[in-house]
Amino acid sequence: MSTRAENLAKRFTDFNNQFTAFVESCPEKDWTRVCPGENWPVGVVARHVAAGHYRVLGLAKMIVEGKQLPELSHAAIDEANAEHAEKHAGCTKDEVLELLRKNGIAISDYIAGLDDTDLDRTGHLAAAGGAISTQQIVENLVIQSAGEHLASLKAATGR
DSSP states (O other): OOHHHHHHHHHHHHHHHHHHHHHHHOOGGGTTOBOTTTSSBHHHHHHIIIIIHHHHHHHHHHHHTTOOOOOOOHHHHHHHHHHHHHHTTTOOHHHHHHHHHHHHHHHHHHHHTOOHHHHHOEEEEGGGTEEEEHHHIIIIIIIIHHHHHHHHHHHHHTO
16 A cells, blocks of 8 residues: 555545545435536436446556556547447446445545555556556546546536
8 A cells, every 4th residue: 555545545535435425415306417427417427437437446446457548548438438328328326326335435445555656657548649558547547537527517517
């Protein structure tokens, strides 16, 4: 474990707590409002973060394990996201909260257990424009992306 990993895990945990608090306080009447950034309902965007960003951590795990990353294009990611949105259009707040709590703990624990060498390892990810480190995946594809979704949720609900 490293200080960098501990700090990154704390940043993620703080964000996940903020995101979870937003979902907890989201009135049912807002759950189906459409988010401007994604054109999906609030509930679907929240579930996308709760489940999808946990799957993104799988890319970081692959880098740490020295595995080659899959060739993911923006089009493939968009298609997978659209399928997720359609499949989970009726998701509930309780379902999303359960995923945020369970996956949030798993992500934080994983990050905290990394060392500096793990954080600095890189893999090639076409959708990210080339080489990307484990730390960059967590910062950019997990925390930053989820933050952009939270901003969209807030815009949709006026909160």
